[in-house]
Every structure is written in structure tokens, then in C-alpha cells.
Amino acid sequence: MAFFLETLFGGLMTGMLYSLVALGFVLIFKASGVFNFAQGAMVLFAALAMARFAEWFPQWFGFESLLLANVLAFLAAALLMFLVAWLIEALVLRHLVNQEGATLLMATLGITYFLDGLGQTIFGSDIYQINIGMPKDPIFILEDTFEGGILLNQEDLIAAGIAAVLVATLSLFFQKTATGRALRAVADDHQAAQSIGIPLNRIWVIVWTVAGIVALVAGMIWGSKLGVQFSLATVALRALPVIILGGLTSVPGAIIGGLIIGVGEKLSEVYLGPYVGGGIEIWFAYVLALVFLLFRPQGLFGEKIIDRV
Template sequence: MAAKKNGPVIALGAVLAAGLAAPLVTGSPLGFYLEVLIGGLMAGVLYSLVALGFVLIFKASGVFNFAQGAMVLFAALALARLAEWLPAWIGIPAGFPALTLAFVLAAGIMVGLAWVIERIVLRPLVAQDPVALLMATLGVTFFLDGFGQTIWGSDIYKIDLGISKDPTMILESMFQGGILVSKEDLIAAVIAAGLVILLALFFQKTATGRALRAVADDHQAAQSIGIPLNRIWVIVWAVAGFVALVAGMVWGAKLGVQFSLAQLALKALPVVILGGFTSIPGAIIGGLIIGVGEKMAEVFLGPPLVKMWDLAGGGIENWFAYVLALLFLMVRPEGLFGEKHIDRV
């Protein structure tokens, strides 16, 4: 039984691994290969950050939060604009001090937002169909997209973390020409790793984290022993809001804060399908696989396609993640690390 179930997964893994190794076999230079690999991992980290938000809310309330991308945009806008306005308002020096204060304020705004969403969206919909809740988060998405523009404006804004965007060469002695790595990307990776460790500790070690996991397992039973669901929802949306803020900061610093952030966040969907809707490590590893996969496919799969069938060859990055997610849904619907349904028979 187990073998039958794992067979397709192993096969899919083997195909992916073969795809990963193929460019090396066909003779692309190792230095360039590693560069693409690292670039993919960095993009993956950013996907992971958004996927984390999805997983948190899905775990604790069973709600598929469509608004996570909009929350990323909203948080990034708040951060960018506050960092810009604060020096004028209260005379705080621009740059790092203003950015720090703006970060704290934006975090406060996201917590407030969580409270409002729980009050006026989730609470009235208690014990309704999951579809009703999904639609509600869809509404929240459009509201946040628009309302964000109303408050913060609709231009492209910059978040300046004070890190140079210039790529640095590493391992120059090992490869001819070295490998180009952006310092900003490295810092993003460190931030993401720190956030994941923080979340893991919160979920595993604190009483609140335990209560969140309990609610995720069985919200009725959690309620019966006195865990107040309303409070738990506020907490989990606030945490997801904080994660959105971190993702928005890192992404905004890289690409500029603009409307397309909310759409890029949809890339988190295949990530959670791959990693499993209920697994925090799954969100991270899923993000990395998607990030690396699509970069590799774009760079190494595109040119042969052009050569063989005279296709245009571009845009692989856009669909690769979704095709991968689809394949995964077929062979392993709970994702790589999703919680297996425990049934007593």
C-alpha cells in the first residue's frame, strides 16, 4: 500500500532531480549554473514568505486567505509611505531610524487590520460554509487593494533598506569569473530564515502557539476547553499580517512597492500546494523548489525548445510553478509535508 502511494512521488522527484542535473551533464559552465541556482533560491525565499502567511491562517482557521497577497501590498505601502512621511511629521532623521519606526507602526497597523477583519468579516460568518469565508477573503482582497491606494497612493514607492543592490562576486578563486550574488538577496534569505525560526518557536514552545495548533486540529474541542476562538483568530491574522509586512519589506526593497506585488503573491499558491497547506517547513521548502524550478526551466529549458521546435521559448517562468503544482496535486494532494489525515478505522 505504502509503495503504491509513494511510487508516483518518487518518480516525480526523480524527474525533477534529473531536470536539475541535466544542464550540468549537457555542459553548461558550473559557475553560471550555480548562479542560476542561487538566483532561484533567492526568488524562492520570497515566495516562501508569502506562502507562510497562507499556511498560518489555513492552519488555525481552515480559511483559505485569498487576501494574503493584498496584505503584503498593503503592508509594504504602509512601510514605504510612513518611512517617507515620518521625517517630515516628527523630525525623525530619514533613513534607518525612520524606517525602524515605520516598521513598528506598520506592524501595529497590520495588527489593527487583523482585529477589524475578525470583528466585521470572520465573526459574523462563524459556522458558515467554507466557501462563504473564501468569498469574504476575496472581498477583503479587493478592499485592501483599493483602500491601500486611497490612503497611501498608487505610485511606485521605494523601500531603501540601506543595502547596496550591487552584486558581489564570490568564490572567484574556484570559478572563472566567480559567481554573481546580490547582497540584498542574501539578507532577504537571512531575514526569512530568522522569521521561520521565530514562528517555529512560537508554535512549538508557547502556550498560545499550542492553542493555535489545537484550534487548527479541532476548533470545537478547543472551544469546549475554553480557548476563545475570536481571540485566536485575531492572533493568527495578526501574525499573518506581520509575516506579510516582512515579505512586503523584502519584496518592496527588491522590486519597488507597486500594485504587481499583490499579483506576484499569487505565486504562493503553487508553493502551498507543493509544500502542504498545513506545514510551515513545507511553505519554505515548497517556495525554494518553485523558485529554483522556474528559474532553471526558464534558463535551461527555454533555449532547447527554441532550437528544436522554433518556439518563442519565453514565459516558462510564468507557468512552470502551476504545472508543477498540478502534478503534485495528482500524486500527493496533501503536499510534501502536509498533515496526513489521521483516521481511526
């Protein structure tokens, strides 16, 4: 039982990190109807900025405090993501209002390759470390209940807590604030939103900035665990099954989908992997997403689209 709970908790914590990446897709789709293929590149770009700023600032300003370096690096990287969001709106999205979805998708692909190249040009292409002080030693809990206790990774536990707080905050933002309601209105109909006075350009800057900050937090956590390297952009591919399960328009769906994928991967790898030679963790999420596409393409919490003719 203790081993099962260890696997379950590990899956839940990994699932929260998947949810955090998936949230960037959901935010932009909810506000603009655009499937943002650039989210993985945004995670990488933000993580590179965080890692390099934390390395450069102590050299430039002559201090040794790790905490101060990380705080300044986070603020500078967040400001940079705001600048990226503003440029994307001004140079790309503003000129594609009411265009076909395929056109907007291709635009996000172009943004992906641009951010990949820009990140390499500015910050370099080596492997960088992000040290935000999260403890990496495992801990044992429930030692009185289970013999030997349950082993948990402290870094995963803290990362999952950060992801949970951010997801909850954004859920409240979308549901309870006027700006959140305006974001949903823009996603439903650009022209109708403009006709009632909702400033489309400002809304898009806001949502891409928020998605950029989400990408920064995700990049910071994944970079702390794995190091910042260009393969980090592929972490977005792990989030695709999550949004298929949860629904492209649902923030709670991103959470539930991430938890299902995280737990399913871990349990299937541990309990089914030995019978099929292992490797289930690599493809489990995509097979599950395929099943959902066949039987419930809008996901668990997505809006069912009915076209009447």
C-alpha cells in the first residue's frame, strides 16, 4: 500500500506540472480562439532568460545573494515576457483579427521558430542551471502508519504547490474579474467584443503576458529539475494530451487532465510496464488522448460545439 501511495503522489505532483504547461495553451485559446503552438518556445525562452539573468546580475551589480539574484531575474524575465507579448500583439495578432484559425495557427508556428532563434542568439545554446533554492532531498511521511513510511521528493512537492496556487489564482481571475469575463467575450467573437467597447489589442497583450508569466513559472520549475536546454521546448508536447482530456477552454479541465495523465503514466509504468517491456510512460498519455478524440473530442470540460444548418 505504501508503494502504491508513493507512486500515486508522484503522479499527482508530475500532473500538476503538466497542468501548469497546459494552462498556457488554455489561457490563450480562451481569450483569442488561437491554439498557441508557441507555448513550448515561450517556456524555453522564459527559462533561458531566468537562468541567464540570475547568472549575470550578481556579476553586473556586485552582490552575492542567491535570493536577490533570483528575485531580480524573475522580475526581469517577467518584464521581458510582457515585452514579447506586446510585440506579438503589435506585429502579428493585430493584423490577423477575424482571420481563419489555420492562419493564426501558422502565425504561432512562426512565433515558435522566432523565439527559439532569438533565445539562442541572446542567451546562448548551452545547458544552464536554475537554482531557486528548492530542496532536492527526499523526505519520509506517514512513518507511523506504513512501515518505512512514504518517500516523497521535496522539490516535486514544492513545485506542485506552486503550480496549484497559480492555477487556482488564474481560475479565480477568469471567473470573478471583469477582465477575465472580457477575455472570454473576445474568444467568443472578436467583432462583437469590439462593438461593446472591449479593447481587443489590450486584451490580447494581457492574456499573452499572463501566458508568458505562466511559461516563466513552468520553465523555472522544469529548469530547476532538468536544467535549461533546448529540449525543454518539447515539454509542451507533454501538455497536449492534457488539454485534449480537459478541454481547450477549461482551466479546471487543465488541472484534472494533468492529474489524470500524471497518475496514469506512473501507475501504468509501475504496474503494467513489467508485463510489456516498459516504456508505457512515453506513450500512455497520447493513447489516452486518442481515445478521447474518438469518443469525446471536446474533452471532459470543453464546450460541445453544435452547428445547426
